[in-house]
Amino acid sequence: MTTNLVPKNAKSTNLRTRLAAGILLLFTGLIIILLFGVNTKPGLNTTFGLTPLGDKNVIPIPDLVLPAQPAIYVLAIVAIFVGGWQLARGIKSTGLLAGVVAFCFVFAFLIWAARDNSMDLVGMMNTSVVRATPIALAALCGVISERAAVINIGLEGIMLMSAMTSVMVATLLHNLYAGLVAGMLTGMIIAGLHAILVIYFKVDQIISGVAVNIVGTGASSFISNRYMQIYTDQINNSGIFPNIPIPLLAKIPILGPVVFENNVIVYIMLILVAVTFVVLFYTRWGLRTRAVGEHPKAADTLGVRVYMTRYVNVILGGLVAGIGGAYFTIGSVGRFDKLMTAGKGFIGLAAMIFGNWNPVGALGSSMIFGFADSLQVKMQILNIPVPTEFLQMAPYLVTIIVLAGLVGKVHTPAADGLPYEKQ
Amino acid sequence: MENVSLPKPAVSENNQAGKPKEKKRNGSKLFQTLLVPVLAILTGFIIGAIVIALSNDAVIASYRNIFRDPGAALAATWSAISVAYGSLFYGSFGSVTEIFHSIQTYYSTGDSKAFLLAIYPFTESLTTVTPYILAGLAVAVGFKCGLFNIGAEGQFGIGALCSAYVGYAMHAPWYIHLPLALLAGAAGGAIWGAIPGLLKGLTGAHEVVTTIMMNYVSFRLSDWLLNGPMKASGFRPLTPVIDNSAMLPQFFPDPLRLNWGFIIALAIAFLVYWFLFKTPIGFEIRAVGANPDGARYAGMNIVKNFVLAMTISGALAGLAGAVQVLGVDHWVGQGFSSGYGFDSIAIALLGQSHPLGVVLAALLWGTLRSGATNMQLTAGVPIEIISIIQGLVIVFVAAPAVVRWIYRIRAISTQTTVLTRGWGK
Numbered sequence: 001m002t003t004n005l006v007p008k009n010a011k012s013t014n015l016r017t018r019l020a021a022g023i024l025l026l027f028t029g030l031i032i033i034l035l036f037g038v039n040t041k042p043g044l045n046t047t048f049g050l051t052p053l054g055d056k057n058v059i060p061i062p063d064l065v066l067p068a069q070p071a072i073y074v075l076a077i078v079a080i081f082v083g084g085w086q087l088a089r090g091i092k093s094t095g096l097l098a099g100v101v102a103f104c105f106v107f108a109f110l111i112w113a114a115r116d117n118s119m120d121l122v123g124m125m126n127t128s129v130v131r132a133t134p135i136a137l138a139a140l141c142g143v144i145s146e147r148a149a150v151i152n153i154g155l156e157g158i159m160l161m162s163a164m165t166s167v168m169v170a171t172l173l174h175n176l177y178a179g180l181v182a183g184m185l186t187g188m189i190i191a192g193l194h195a196i197l198v199i200y201f202k203v204d205q206i207i208s209g210v211a212v213n214i215v216g217t218g219a220s221s222f223i224s225n226r227y228m229q230i231y232t233d234q235i236n237n238s239g240i241f242p243n244i245p246i247p248l249l250a251k252i253p254i255l256g257p258v259v260f261e262n263n264v265i266v267y268i269m270l271i272l273v274a275v276t277f278v279v280l281f282y283t284r285w286g287l288r289t290r291a292v293g294e295h296p297k298a299a300d301t302l303g304v305r306v307y308m309t310r311y312v313n314v315i316l317g318g319l320v321a322g323i324g325g326a327y328f329t330i331g332s333v334g335r336f337d338k339l340m341t342a343g344k345g346f347i348g349l350a351a352m353i354f355g356n357w358n359p360v361g362a363l364g365s366s367m368i369f370g371f372a373d374s375l376q377v378k379m380q381i382l383n384i385p386v387p388t389e390f391l392q393m394a395p396y397l398v399t400i401i402v403l404a405g406l407v408g409k410v411h412t413p414a415a416d417g418l419p420y421e422k423q
Numbered sequence: 424m425e426n427v428s429l430p431k432p433a434v435s436e437n438n439q440a441g442k443p444k445e446k447k448r449n450g451s452k453l454f455q456t457l458l459v460p461v462l463a464i465l466t467g468f469i470i471g472a473i474v475i476a477l478s479n480d481a482v483i484a485s486y487r488n489i490f491r492d493p494g495a496a497l498a499a500t501w502s503a504i505s506v507a508y509g510s511l512f513y514g515s516f517g518s519v520t521e522i523f524h525s526i527q528t529y530y531s532t533g534d535s536k537a538f539l540l541a542i543y544p545f546t547e548s549l550t551t552v553t554p555y556i557l558a559g560l561a562v563a564v565g566f567k568c569g570l571f572n573i574g575a576e577g578q579f580g581i582g583a584l585c586s587a588y589v590g591y592a593m594h595a596p597w598y599i600h601l602p603l604a605l606l607a608g609a610a611g612g613a614i615w616g617a618i619p620g621l622l623k624g625l626t627g628a629h630e631v632v633t634t635i636m637m638n639y640v641s642f643r644l645s646d647w648l649l650n651g652p653m654k655a656s657g658f659r660p661l662t663p664v665i666d667n668s669a670m671l672p673q674f675f676p677d678p679l680r681l682n683w684g685f686i687i688a689l690a691i692a693f694l695v696y697w698f699l700f701k702t703p704i705g706f707e708i709r710a711v712g713a714n715p716d717g718a719r720y721a722g723m724n725i726v727k728n729f730v731l732a733m734t735i736s737g738a739l740a741g742l743a744g745a746v747q748v749l750g751v752d753h754w755v756g757q758g759f760s761s762g763y764g765f766d767s768i769a770i771a772l773l774g775q776s777h778p779l780g781v782v783l784a785a786l787l788w789g790t791l792r793s794g795a796t797n798m799q800l801t802a803g804v805p806i807e808i809i810s811i812i813q814g815l816v817i818v819f820v821a822a823p824a825v826v827r828w829i830y831r832i833r834a835i836s837t838q839t840t841v842l843t844r845g846w847g848k
Contacts, residue, residue: 218810
């Protein structure tokens with residue numbers, strides 16, 4: 001849709017937005033003081049472990065020891081300063097400011113949560129990357145298909161089915177890579193069905209996605225109940241991909257354990273993000289794809305094959321989602337349980353929108369989710385007074401807030417959701 | 424030379440190259456409207472039958488000998504399918520002969536126990552149908568305004584918790600307590616739906632993502648409430664049982680659970696129909712859904728209608744939760760609202776977002792779900808087969824072209840249903 005349904009009042013009142021943003025940032029700084037600074041007894045230290053215990057691949061560096069209360073106050077002062085600057089002078093890049101203040105808030109929260117205690121910071125960052133992987137793969141699938149203007153919300157169904165088939169094949173053939181290929185094929189087939197329904201039969205794209213979800217969830221639960229839980233040793237016990245440290249890069253102090261010591265699916269995810277970014281924005285094929293997504297009619301008149309491009313994109317997206325689904329079983333626990341994706345497909349969709357339909361943005365927002373996910377597990381261990389359920393709400397609330405704030409500034413592919421009629 | 428279009432010749436039926444000959448219209452409009460959904464359901468069941476047969480050990484075994492004894496293979500297949508669907512039918516409706524006999528028993532001896540036993544499956548079906556009607560209406564109202572409310576599950580849960588709270592925390596005579604509890608449920612759901620509606624109206628945030636996020640927030644919130652403030656004494660995370668004065672009256676003694684919730688649901692369906700089709704506000708909502716640009720040009724306030732539609736949608740879903748608590752369970756536990764979210768979307772789609780269609784679709788859906796438990800018990804077919812059938816039915820209903828392609832029906836008009844717009848604002 002190129003027409004703007006919600007007429008925004010022209011933001012000519014820059015003063016008002018500046019004031020609002022500045023006050024919000026100032027407020028955050030104050031909250032840091034009130035929530036975290038005041039509650040911390042002076043004299044306590046927080047230790048951030050920067051070398052994972054027992055990790056032989058990395059060059060060890062000493063832990064970061066911070067005096068808790070002063071550090072929190074410093075962060076609060078930074079936030080207040082940034083807010084005050086925004087109020088007084090105004091800075092162009094509000095995103096950067098929000099990022100800085102958010103960082104201060106989160107860091108202060110971590111310091112407060114682990115006061116008089118130690119926290120394995122690098123381990124938590126690694127867990128964030130690992131937990132972000134299926135979300136990032138789902139978001140990437142969404143990006144690839146939506147850049148050609150085909151909405152695919154059937155990600156849950158695709159990921160469940162490919163999770164199931166990958167563990168089945170991996171167990172039967174005693175080969176994890178075969179399972180991965182099976183997962184990819186499943187994703188491609190289901191996405192292909194969605195593509196046929198949406199492009200050839202011109203079904204509403206969201207309805208088709210919902211149907212794929214329902215059938216995928218039902219079929220995988222059905223087969224799980226009927227076969228997987230019963231014949232576990234024959235088809236539901238595959239083992240998982242081992243963590244493979246990359247020879248030289250794993251030695252780098254903080255980056256090494258976080259990024260370069262993971263299993264092959266995480267590496268594939270990172271490579272795919274880079275590849276998709278380059279292909280989408282720096283190649284002719286990517287340009288054609290984006291053209292089909294923005295203005296299919298113009299692309300058609302120039303000779304781009306609209307239908308073929310859409311089919312290819314949706315099926316490629318399905319391949320990526322298939323890898324994401326395979327992660328849940330052969331990359332994580334080695335067996336299939338029904339409904340094991342637990343909504344990660346939808347969160348991937350949110351990450352995609354949050355990331356502005358850009359592969360790197362999608363990865364960034366997935367990392368935020370992964371971080372929030374690993375944070376709330378850590379918080380449960382640390383026993384802080386906030387109820388765990390509220391911590392678990394954090395990623396979802398963050399998505400809503402950012403979505404509401406960012407949407408005016410994100411760019412949907414203009415023809416997204418509309419079937420194309422060749423004239 | 425300029426191309427001037429000549430007037431077309433009067434008779435055009437037979438000669439245009441490439442144009443298919445127009446057959447006589449396939450019956451009346453009602454027949455056409457019903458044909459595709461009916462065929463869709465039929466096709467779904469046929470595919471379901473194939474799945475049932477293929478997942479049955481006895482059938483697979485008999486097919487090993489298919490060339491030696493084809494009769495046995497066919498018999499086994501038929502037996503598997505008929506046992507499965509038979510138990511599904513029995514679970515949904517009971518046995519007609521049993522009901523008949525039990526009525527005779529009642530008239531001869533005055534003992535109603537056999538009668539109650541015989542109509543138990545049917546009343547169970549209607550009890551299951553009740554929340555589906557309301558939840559389906561919720562999504563349907565959203566669709567009518569062009570909004571996709573996936574948050575029905577969260578709104579259902581919040582409504583259930585609110586009404587349960589009024590049910591056990593307040594004490595009043597039933598004519599105050601019961602309406603208040605229902606109202607609390609509707610209000611809770613309304614707030615939960617209004618938030619995404621406001622966000623969509625004011626900032627353009629797409630309601631699919633916001634409602635999904637609100638779903639998860641509601642799950643966590645209910646986790647916390649059920650393990651903390653709203654927890655009944657004991658070990659399990661559930662609320663205390665609500666007062667008798669807040670329970671919806673049942674029609675028959677236990678264990679039959681059919682209650683006034685069913686009547687309320689039907690009444691609300693009629694109210695929604697009247698609201699959408701007979702009032703100016705409803706007209707505005709439908710206009711915004713049909714053509715937002717045109718509606719804005721006509722002076723209608725898009726933001727207000729978005730918020731209104733989402734609020735009503737949330738209220739209906741919350742009411743569904745309230746009716747389920749007050750009429751059937753009388754307390755709320757974890758996972759109370761699970762499954763209602765997607766099912767209500769399917770019901771709204773099947774019913775073409777029209778209240779009457781939603782009621783019929785909910786009747787079908789609830790009856791199937793209710794019977795499926797018996798099918799799992801008796802025939803050993805996992806209950807998820809219903810999900811597969813339902814998903815296929817949605818596809819076939821949403822893509823009439825697929826059904827027509829399978830059954831070679833000619834279309835009268837091109838129906839490309841585009842119910843929702845993309846992520847655009």
